[in-house]
Amino acid sequence: MESSSESIRNYIWGKNTVLETISQNPKRINKIFFSDGINFDNKLKKIKELAQKNSIFIQFTNLNKFNKYFEIDKKKLTNINFQGVIASVSPVEYQDFETFLNKKSDKYRKIVILDGVADPHNFGAIIRTLVAASYDAVIIPKHRSCPINATVEKTSCGAVNHIPIIKANSLPSIVDTLKKNDWWIIAADGQSNDNYFEISYKDMNFAIILGAEGEGVSKTLLNKADFKIKIPSSFESLNVSAACAVIVYESIRQIHQM
């Protein structure tokens, strides 16, 4: 599945992120470190309980020694607030596109395709929004996208464990396959004449394509889209994670108000 460069040991931290991961996907967790002499509140208690239940090794230690490991995105973060807990984890496993596509579903499915979103904060925030909105998957290109690193896990609040993440060799061929299978393709495009709330998201499987900030969705993918939509703005375009939230929740609103 994954290249060796991404199977290096990884860490996550913070009560919510660790609790989400151990609840949802305990097999990913190799070991849990609690801060020496920490007071166990309800969340930490729950983490400890689930660790014991899943036979995960626990160690009490001075968490500050971890700071030196956490040079993320070329930014050296100092004074991270670990909230008393760090976990060593295996990487999130990517899902296979064909398996996802062929899975039987008794409802229409909704996915997002990220065409080159490289910023880990945006990627994490988008995953969190998609899980909140019960979206069915997110597809990213094998190249030009952000790996699921500690920043992504943290920003997503552990949501990376709740949604299939699919890595594609070629987004255009993914889009072609979706179209052949009667999915509708919606691309965000600042140049479009149609506002995002002027199309219907009901009664169909659909994929929303969002592009990198500045560049937007690539021309190849725009040409394949069934609908192009914009978010009206009297300033620059929205940040990509804000844009994602606006469009995704418009689809939720429409489906909810059927």
Add this chain to the structure above:
Amino acid sequence: MESSSESIRNYIWGKNTVLETISQNPKRINKIFFSDGINFDNKLKKIKELAQKNSIFIQFTNLNKFNKYFEIDKKKLTNINFQGVIASVSPVEYQDFETFLNKKSDKYRKIVILDGVADPHNFGAIIRTLVAASYDAVIIPKHRSCPINATVEKTSCGAVNHIPIIKANSLPSIVDTLKKNDWWIIAADGQSNDNYFEISYKDMNFAIILGAEGEGVSKTLLNKADFKIKIPSSFESLNVSAACAVIVYESIRQIHQM
């Protein structure tokens, strides 16, 4: 207006942020630094042109020497991509609430009140969204909120120059004053029974109150709200800047589709 602690010299960087600021608010800029031997593209040319027009001092230098100044939010950022330009700026001036309130307006006005949003990325992203959506102001509490530092300016893409930012000694008394002046108060509240798309944002002046992550809007303010709304989620609540985008753009959709 401002306390001395906030009138210290500040820097902004990046083509879009510097261009937005010099276009919108040239008086804030004290000096512009270009990278030694930089190739001037259209944006940098425009910045240089506006600097000359406004008699702003320009200096060519090695921008890397600035890295040591930029210890922001207790995180030491290394390898910042300045995109060839840094500006030394005066702080954004806060606006006066009474002046804003009493200003004549021929249309209904829309504002956001941030009840303790401390994260600079969220604050910057929220300001960018509000400017995109042509909102009329943002109100923050004097204490418990994020100062408008370089991270906020950068994340907002210079949008801080496009919207009145009001600092309140007391949010409850601001809300009381708004209500006395026939404004409607809408508070985000995960416990509410009403979805954000089930209320009408049309034909009224209104303020949307958003709370800090985890804590939400304070009880005092919730009790003063005319409407409490939630964003449906099958996971944790949305990130506050995503939540802001969803609610703000629902108001835009409703007003647009009148």
